[in-house]
Amino acid sequence: MIVGTRKPLAEIQDMVKKYDRLLLAGCDTCVAECASGGQREVAELAAALQMGFRLAGQEKDIQETSVDRQCVHEFLLDVVEAAQERDAVLSLACGAGVQALAARLPETPVFPALNTQFIGETAERGLWLENCRGCGNCMLGLTGGICPVSRCAKSLLNGPCGGARAGLCEINLSMKVDPEVPCAWLQIYDRLQALGELDRLLKPTPPKDWSYGDASGPRRVIRPDQQAGG
Amino acid sequence: MNSQVTIVVLACLQAVPQPELFSSALEQGGLKARVIREPCSSKVEVFQMLRTLADEADLLWVVGCPPEACQLVEGSTRMAKRVGHAQEYLQEIGLEPERLGMVYIPFGDQEIISATVKEIQQRAQTLGINPARAGTGVPKEQA
Numbered sequence: 001m002i003v004g005t006r007k008p009l010a011e012i013q014d015m016v017k018k019y020d021r022l023l024l025a026g027c028d029t030c031v032a033e034c035a036s037g038g039q040r041e042v043a044e045l046a047a048a049l050q051m052g053f054r055l056a057g058q059e060k061d062i063q064e065t066s067v068d069r070q071c072v073h074e075f076l077l078d079v080v081e082a083a084q085e086r087d088a089v090l091s092l093a094c095g096a097g098v099q100a101l102a103a104r105l106p107e108t109p110v111f112p113a114l115n116t117q118f119i120g121e122t123a124e125r126g127l128w129l130e131n132c133r134g135c136g137n138c139m140l141g142l143t144g145g146i147c148p149v150s151r152c153a154k155s156l157l158n159g160p161c162g163g164a165r166a167g168l169c170e171i172n173l174s175m176k177v178d179p180e181v182p183c184a185w186l187q188i189y190d191r192l193q194a195l196g197e198l199d200r201l202l203k204p205t206p207p208k209d210w211s212y213g214d215a216s217g218p219r220r221v222i223r224p225d226q227q228a229g230g
Numbered sequence: 231m232n233s234q235v236t237i238v239v240l241a242c243l244q245a246v247p248q249p250e251l252f253s254s255a256l257e258q259g260g261l262k263a264r265v266i267r268e269p270c271s272s273k274v275e276v277f278q279m280l281r282t283l284a285d286e287a288d289l290l291w292v293v294g295c296p297p298e299a300c301q302l303v304e305g306s307t308r309m310a311k312r313v314g315h316a317q318e319y320l321q322e323i324g325l326e327p328e329r330l331g332m333v334y335i336p337f338g339d340q341e342i343i344s345a346t347v348k349e350i351q352q353r354a355q356t357l358g359i360n361p362a363r364a365g366t367g368v369p370k371e372q373a
Contacts, residue, residue, distance in 0.1 A: 010322070040277050043277035044276050047284040050362075051363070
């Protein structure tokens with residue numbers, strides 16, 4: 001899923017201060033799971049903004065809405081309708097959702113309330129970890145289901161480096177991280193050893209072709225079988 | 231503008247089976263009070279606390295059982311974390327986090343109920359009207 005975090009309230013307030021009638025639009029999939037942009041968070045932000053603006057001497061008309069997926073145009077019909085009577089929309093979706101909504105609302109300003117962080121996993125309650133960088137050429141089949149591109153601080157394709165200590169990545173030495181960051185390559189080794197498949201690592205992995213990733217401009221996926229029309 | 235300080239209490243019925251005790255005691259002290267009965271304090275959400283402060287409350291208090299007595303095992307612990315999160319939000323808004331309080335009360339403990347009422351009264355006297363709630367007469371400034 002896409003993990004996002006709310007922007008500081010002051011930044012949000014500054015973006016929308018000149019608009020009187022606001023629509024706060026949440027997204028009930030990824031950013032609801034990471035407790036930053038679902039229905040609950042929309043309600044929290046609406047109340048917080050209302051209070052923040054009152055303290056600044058302004059009274060705003062704030063409406064709340066939420067859809068299952070803001071990044072899918074079919075889900076946006078209700079938001080688009082609700083936005084017709086609004087001066088601006090504050091989206092609590094990821095960057096993709098904000099842009100899909102903005103594309104549907106050519107005459108209404110749309111602002112992001114979140115900072116989109118990464119593709120991640122809910123590791124435990126209240127802890128989300130980055131574990132996919134969308135490199136476009138997945139090597140998890142080689143590395144036992146642990147991604148060195150996203151989980152190794154150096155994105156090494158052949159590891160570990162010389163900095164690992166006691167199972168931990170050397171970034172723990174310079175950064176105070178809680179929980180500490182494990183060495184992804186030691187995790188890969190342990191995993192493959194447990195599977196009895198260490199031989200996967202006998203052949204060095206060649207340099208990665210990053211043209212499948214974000215090195216070749218905006219990516220797109222086209223599936224003719226899914227497209228409308230003949 | 232209503233100059234009477236309004237208190238809202240979100241009370242876990244497992245901790246205080248007769249939560250109207252709060253409203254009667256607070257009203258006797260000259261405050262306006264509303265008690266909302268909760269099946270467990272963990273039912274209280276951050277948005278509910280913020281909305282209540284935005285719409286009607288000058289002070290908001292959440293009452294739960296002591297964590298070790300919580301029938302839903304971690305309900306009181308969750309409530310305390312949510313109260314903490316809501317207080318951080320209040321700080322960001324620029325409103326006194328002390329407008330939101332919480333207390334653990336062992337089942338029907340009269341002594342702690344009385345002490346809580348006293349604490350709320352003192353806090354109400356110190357903080358007064360919540361300038362961020364609806365109807366406080368904040369002059370509207372057109373952007």
